[in-house]
Amino acid sequence: MAERDTEEPHQNGIVSVAPAIPFAVPQKMSEESELIARAAKGDTAAFRALYQRHRSDVARLVYRMLSGSADVEDVVQEVFVQVYRSLKDFRGQSKFSTWVHRVAVNVVLMHRRAARSRPTYSEELPHDHTVDEHSVLPDEDAERRARVRVFQNLLEKLADKKRTVFILHELEGISPQEIASIVGAPVLTVRTRLFYARRELEALMATEPRLAALRGTFAREKEEEP
Amino acid sequence: MKLDDLIRDAKKDKPEVDWKSVDEKLFARIEQEPRQLATSDEAPAEGARVVWIGSAIALAAAAAALVLVHPTSGGVGIDSHAGVMGGSQNAGIVAAGDVQNHAPGAQLARGDRIDVVDQVAYFEAPGKVRWTASHGSLLHVEHAASPLVLSLENGAAEAQVTPVPNGEAFAIDVTASSGEVVRVAVHGTHLRVARDGDKITVDLTEGVVSIGAPPRRGSTIGQLVTAPAHVELDARDLSSVRVDHAPSAVRPAERVTPAPRADQETAFVAPPTINQSTQTLQPFEIVGQPLTTVTSQAHHGATSLVERPAMLTTSDEVAAAIAACGKDQVRPNTTFSTNLTLHLKDDGRVTGDAIFNPPFVPGASESARQCASDVIFKRTKLAGGTDTVTVPIEIK
Numbered sequence: 098m099a100e101r102d103t104e105e106p107h108q109n110g111i112v113s114v115a116p117a118i119p120f121a122v123p124q125k126m127s128e129e130s131e132l133i134a135r136a137a138k139g140d141t142a143a144f145r146a147l148y149q150r151h152r153s154d155v156a157r158l159v160y161r162m163l164s165g166s167a168d169v170e171d172v173v174q175e176v177f178v179q180v181y182r183s184l185k186d187f188r189g190q191s192k193f194s195t196w197v198h199r200v201a202v203n204v205v206l207m208h209r210r211a212a213r214s215r216p217t218y219s220e221e222l223p224h225d226h227t228v229d230e231h232s233v234l235p236d237e238d239a240e241r242r243a244r245v246r247v248f249q250n251l252l253e254k255l256a257d258k259k260r261t262v263f264i265l266h267e268l269e270g271i272s273p274q275e276i277a278s279i280v281g282a283p284v285l286t287v288r289t290r291l292f293y294a295r296r297e298l299e300a301l302m303a304t305e306p307r308l309a310a311l312r313g314t315f316a317r318e319k320e321e322e323p
Numbered sequence: 324m325k326l327d328d329l330i331r332d333a334k335k336d337k338p339e340v341d342w343k344s345v346d347e348k349l350f351a352r353i354e355q356e357p358r359q360l361a362t363s364d365e366a367p368a369e370g371a372r373v374v375w376i377g378s379a380i381a382l383a384a385a386a387a388a389l390v391l392v393h394p395t396s397g398g399v400g401i402d403s404h405a406g407v408m409g410g411s412q413n414a415g416i417v418a419a420g421d422v423q424n425h426a427p428g429a430q431l432a433r434g435d436r437i438d439v440v441d442q443v444a445y446f447e448a449p450g451k452v453r454w455t456a457s458h459g460s461l462l463h464v465e466h467a468a469s470p471l472v473l474s475l476e477n478g479a480a481e482a483q484v485t486p487v488p489n490g491e492a493f494a495i496d497v498t499a500s501s502g503e504v505v506r507v508a509v510h511g512t513h514l515r516v517a518r519d520g521d522k523i524t525v526d527l528t529e530g531v532v533s534i535g536a537p538p539r540r541g542s543t544i545g546q547l548v549t550a551p552a553h554v555e556l557d558a559r560d561l562s563s564v565r566v567d568h569a570p571s572a573v574r575p576a577e578r579v580t581p582a583p584r585a586d587q588e589t590a591f592v593a594p595p596t597i598n599q600s601t602q603t604l605q606p607f608e609i610v611g612q613p614l615t616t617v618t619s620q621a622h623h624g625a626t627s628l629v630e631r632p633a634m635l636t637t638s639d640e641v642a643a644a645i646a647a648c649g650k651d652q653v654r655p656n657t658t659f660s661t662n663l664t665l666h667l668k669d670d671g672r673v674t675g676d677a678i679f680n681p682p683f684v685p686g687a688s689e690s691a692r693q694c695a696s697d698v699i700f701k702r703t704k705l706a707g708g709t710d711t712v713t714v715p716i717e718i719k
Contacts, residue, residue, distance in 0.1 A: 141354075170344065174352070177349050295326065
């Protein structure tokens with residue numbers, strides 16, 4: 098399938114979407130701006146406050162982008178080191194959370210590229226191994242995890258750009274406009290990537306034998322749902 | 324089972340993070356971070372910019388990339404850009420200067436060694452990049468097609484790169500003593516890369532630098548550093564990057580074209596006399612002639628490459644400028660009409676979306692759309708404008 102990552106003409110006539118400027122700055126935003134300014138000047142306490150505010154979101158995004166890899170903690174740490182180093186470059190042209198997401202996406206992509214070029218050690222289990230470390234959990238939860246594992250494997254088959262926007266939108270619930278700011282691409286390109294990501298995933302699902310085996314348990318779960 | 328069912332499952336999957344461990348490691352690293360170079364709290368005033376290249380370079384399009392390539396993945400560097408762009412195998416020519424085994428006008432090709440004998444040598448890949456290398460600089464042409472990739476073994480190179488809509492147009496590799504390779508790859512910008520052993524210095528006078536791992540394909544994604552910026556790093560350690568945005572810290576842009584002959588009509592005037600006795604030349608410093616233009620003398624000790632375009636203060640001026648952007652995009656003997664709706668701030672500048680109805684020349688090139696965007700968002704400042712104005716535009 099041809100990748101459609103090139104920028105498309107702005108068919109709706111909108112030349113550029115400048116980030117919206119809020120008419121009233123919420124209290125939380127103002128407080129955060131102050132923290133950012135202090136942290137940029139080297140105030141570790143302010144940086145710690147920012148870190149605690151955003152670390153869960155970053156960890157969740159990193160976890161999803163790394164498909165549940167064990168490197169999540171190291172990468173989260175790296176994200177915040179990069180945030181600390183780059184705070185002075187944050188100009189407030191986007192939401193701080195958007196900017197942090199952008200840093201996180203970049204760090205994860207760098208990590209994934211570095212991981213791809215690393216040799217695989219024999220003691221490392223291949224990514225798609227079927228042993229579930231949570232097999233002591235109740236069956237249904239274990240099966241749900243198995244489905245998630247299969248889904249993560251399918252996501253791994255997508256190109257990075259499509260995978261990134263898919264995770265940001267479908268799993269993190271971020272709007273295409275904000276994703277455009279995170280990945281540095283036009284909104285139309287983001288929407289195109291989303292469209293093709295979904296289409297590829299649906300095609301991959303149809304050819305994934307492990308999903309067929311899990312369909313039965315899924316149907317049973319659905320029936321039991323209130 | 325549908326995709327949305329799997330998504331719902333995946334949303335329930337949350338990481339289990341040992342925050343105590345992360346906190347300890349993170350703040351131990353933060354404490355060890357080198358003290359940041361002096362930074363300005365505010366974005367530099369436009370007048371203080373070392374170089375202002377008008378509508379030609381949008382910030383995003385001018386993204387540059389500084390890439391650390393591990394020696395074990397040495398092939399990645401070339402592969403990463405091989406698929407990015409098409410383009411010719413033309414590595415350009417020696418425009419002027421004394422380069423061993425290359426007379427002025429000589430064509431450069433992949434594998435060529437560039438050993439600069441003259442005080443400064445000038446090179447040009449027409450329409451792509453103009454670059455200089457100082458006396459004693461030694462480079463190799465690693466890749467001749469787009470992007471043109473040079474390996475800097477000694478000295479310094481400075482380049483003015485024509486922006487490209489996608490991919491990277493020009494790159495300079497520096498191999499560290501430990502074997503790592505740092506790549507400075509640009510989409511369109513003015514920058515200077517110098518090395519002194521493993522110390523790399525990048526002076527970015529326009530555009531954006533992204534510091535990150537090399538992409539397998541496509542553009543590099545990494546830590547963004549915006550111009551003006553003086554960047555220092557150890558080639559062996561990408562995390563050693565330090566950035567100083569103070570305009571005074573950034574080395575002024577040098578001329579990347581040979582000085583004009585007296586009989587040539589040119590926009591450049593004779594360069595001012597340099598008081599050599601007051602200059603401290605670094606081992607890798609270009610001893611070039613500062614660039615000056617007829618209309619723009621140095622500000623704050625810096626120089627200007629391009630005359631800054633005037634602001635557009637009337638609807639007619641805006642319409643004419645946008646029509647100029649699109650004039651090559653319509654078929655011969657046809658006229659394209661559209662209405663442009665702009666939302667203005669109090670100072671007459673445009674805010675929010677700019678809407679063409681009907682859309683701006685369907686099928687227009689990226690550069691034409693960028694040109695129109697620059698006219699609207701960078702050059703328009705309508706005097707006495709109301710909140711919203713509609714500008715009729717005719718493109719012939």
